[in-house]
Amino acid sequence: MFSKEIAQNKILQWAFGSLLLSYYITFSGYFYSGTMTQSAYDSFRTVCRPWFQSCEQWILLEQLPYGYSQPTLYMLFFGLMLWVVYLIYKKEWREAQLSLIPLFAWHFFTTFFGTDLLLGNYDYYIIIFAIVLLFLPHKEFFLKLGLVLFYVLSTVSKISPAWIEGGYFTAMYTGLPFFPDWSIPLFTNLVIVAEMVLAWFLLSPNKFLQRTALVFFAAFHFYSSILVGYHYPTIVFAMILVMFGPWYRYTAPPFDTKSLPGWGLIILLILAQLSPKFIEGDEKLTMEGNKNGLYMFEANHQCISQAVVYGKNGETENIDMVSESARRRCDPYRDWFRLTRLCAAMSDINRISFTFDHSLNGGPFYRIVDTNNICALTYKAIGHNDWIHTENEAEIVGYPVKNHYR
Amino acid sequence: MIKDNEASRPGLYDVYHDTEGKNIIVLQGLSIENPQTEPPLQQFIHTHYRVFEVGYWGLLFVVSLVVITKCIAVPLYNKFK
Structure with missing residues (x-):
C-alpha cells in the first residue's frame, strides 16, 4: 500500500483528506437515494449498468419507509470515516488506508455494478484518486498526471457541436451565465483549448506557466460551479489545490518497474475514453458507450419516449415520458431495461411498442428507436445495437425549442 | 406557428407547424415563446x-x-x- 509515501509527504496527506471528503459528500447523496433498493427494483425504478444487467440479484438493501438497512449501512460508513479521521490525527497512515478500503470497495461496486442511476463523472475521479492513494507507488506523480489527464480526456467528448459551436449553451433559455449569446462559442472553444493544451502546464517546473494554468482552472471551476453546484468542485478542485496549489513542486515521471501499474492505469483511462469512438454512430445520440469515459456537458439533450403496452386481453396502456432538463442524458437503454423487466414481471402483457425521439443541442429530434415489441430485443453492452438507429438511419420527426439546464 | 392539436399530447408535449411546415415540438415545461x-x-x-x-x-x-x-x-x- 506504500504507506510510507503518505507518511513522509504533506501533499499526499492532504490528498488523503481530500479523498475522504469526496467519500463523505458522495455517500451523503447515496444515503438519501432510493435507486439501489429492493423496492426500487420491484417498482421498475432501478436500472442496472449495461454490462451487469442482473444487478438486482445483488440488491439487498431497503430504504425508508420500507426498511432501514440502507441508512444503517451508510451510518456504519460514517463511523468508519470518523475512525479514519482519528487515524489521520494519530498519523497511522497504513491503518487509515486499510480503513478506507471498505468505502472504496462499496463506491467501486456502486459505480460499476450497482446501478446506472447514481453515476456521475466525479465517480471516475474518486476511483482513480483512491486506486492511486490506496494501492499504487509513486502516488504524487500519478495523482498529478491523473488530474491533468482528466482535463485532456474530457476534450474527447467536447470535440462536438455542443462545445465547438457552443450548442450546449445556445440551446438553453439561460445561455451561459453572465455572457451574451453571441460570445458563447468564444468561451466554449477557449475551454477546449485550455483543457487540451494549458492543462499540461499544471505539471510544469516553470512557475509562471504553472501558476497561470492554476489560476485559469481555478476560475473555470468557480464559474462552472454556478451550474454544477458544490459536488463536483469539492471532489476535483480540492484535489487540484492540494496537488497544484501552494505546495506545488515538479515531480519527474518515474520509469522503474514499480511504476508499471501506474502507467497501466493511465493507459486504461485513455482506452476507456476513446472506446465510444469505435462504436457505430454518434455516442451522444445513441448513448452506446457514452459513459465509458468522461461525458461532462457532452450534449444538451431533449427526448420523448412513448410506449404502448398491449395486454393479452386486448387493452392498451400508454407509458410516456419527456426529458425535463439538458442534463438528463436520454439513454434508450434505460427505457429498454425498465420495459423489458415489466414484460418479464407481468404475464398478461402481450407486447410493448416503443418509440424514442432524441435531440442534441437544439438540433432535430431523431426517432432513434421505433419497434413493435421492445420486449423481444436485447441490449449489447459492448458495440452497436441494431435496433438503435444512428443519425444516418433515423427519421427526423420534429425540432425542439430551447431547453432548461435544470 | 399553428398548433397541431391532434399531434400534441397534453401534459407531455405540444406540436406546432412553422411556416415551412416543420414540426416544432415543445416539451412539457418549455415555451414556444423562445424559438431556436x-x-x-x-x-x-x-x-x-x-x-x-x-x-x-x-x-x-x-x-x-x-x-x-x-x-x-x-x-x-x-x-x-
Missing part, C-alpha cells in the same frame, strides 16, 4: 464545422505526441542509453 436562433458566430462555425473538428483532433494528436516525446520518450532514452 443561432448567433452569427455559431452560424459561421456551423458552416465550417468539419474544419474545426479536424483541427481539434489534429491539435489533440500533436499535443499528445509532444507530451509523450518530451516527458516519456526522451527521459526513457536518457535513462537507458
Whole structure:
C-alpha cells in the first residue's frame, strides 16, 4: 500500500483528506437515494449498468419507509470515516488506508455494478484518486498526471457541436451565465483549448506557466460551479489545490518497474475514453458507450419516449415520458431495461411498442428507436445495437425549442 | 406557428407547424415563446464545422505526441542509453 509515501509527504496527506471528503459528500447523496433498493427494483425504478444487467440479484438493501438497512449501512460508513479521521490525527497512515478500503470497495461496486442511476463523472475521479492513494507507488506523480489527464480526456467528448459551436449553451433559455449569446462559442472553444493544451502546464517546473494554468482552472471551476453546484468542485478542485496549489513542486515521471501499474492505469483511462469512438454512430445520440469515459456537458439533450403496452386481453396502456432538463442524458437503454423487466414481471402483457425521439443541442429530434415489441430485443453492452438507429438511419420527426439546464 | 392539436399530447408535449411546415415540438415545461436562433458566430462555425473538428483532433494528436516525446520518450532514452 506504500504507506510510507503518505507518511513522509504533506501533499499526499492532504490528498488523503481530500479523498475522504469526496467519500463523505458522495455517500451523503447515496444515503438519501432510493435507486439501489429492493423496492426500487420491484417498482421498475432501478436500472442496472449495461454490462451487469442482473444487478438486482445483488440488491439487498431497503430504504425508508420500507426498511432501514440502507441508512444503517451508510451510518456504519460514517463511523468508519470518523475512525479514519482519528487515524489521520494519530498519523497511522497504513491503518487509515486499510480503513478506507471498505468505502472504496462499496463506491467501486456502486459505480460499476450497482446501478446506472447514481453515476456521475466525479465517480471516475474518486476511483482513480483512491486506486492511486490506496494501492499504487509513486502516488504524487500519478495523482498529478491523473488530474491533468482528466482535463485532456474530457476534450474527447467536447470535440462536438455542443462545445465547438457552443450548442450546449445556445440551446438553453439561460445561455451561459453572465455572457451574451453571441460570445458563447468564444468561451466554449477557449475551454477546449485550455483543457487540451494549458492543462499540461499544471505539471510544469516553470512557475509562471504553472501558476497561470492554476489560476485559469481555478476560475473555470468557480464559474462552472454556478451550474454544477458544490459536488463536483469539492471532489476535483480540492484535489487540484492540494496537488497544484501552494505546495506545488515538479515531480519527474518515474520509469522503474514499480511504476508499471501506474502507467497501466493511465493507459486504461485513455482506452476507456476513446472506446465510444469505435462504436457505430454518434455516442451522444445513441448513448452506446457514452459513459465509458468522461461525458461532462457532452450534449444538451431533449427526448420523448412513448410506449404502448398491449395486454393479452386486448387493452392498451400508454407509458410516456419527456426529458425535463439538458442534463438528463436520454439513454434508450434505460427505457429498454425498465420495459423489458415489466414484460418479464407481468404475464398478461402481450407486447410493448416503443418509440424514442432524441435531440442534441437544439438540433432535430431523431426517432432513434421505433419497434413493435421492445420486449423481444436485447441490449449489447459492448458495440452497436441494431435496433438503435444512428443519425444516418433515423427519421427526423420534429425540432425542439430551447431547453432548461435544470 | 399553428398548433397541431391532434399531434400534441397534453401534459407531455405540444406540436406546432412553422411556416415551412416543420414540426416544432415543445416539451412539457418549455415555451414556444423562445424559438431556436443561432448567433452569427455559431452560424459561421456551423458552416465550417468539419474544419474545426479536424483541427481539434489534429491539435489533440500533436499535443499528445509532444507530451509523450518530451516527458516519456526522451527521459526513457536518457535513462537507458
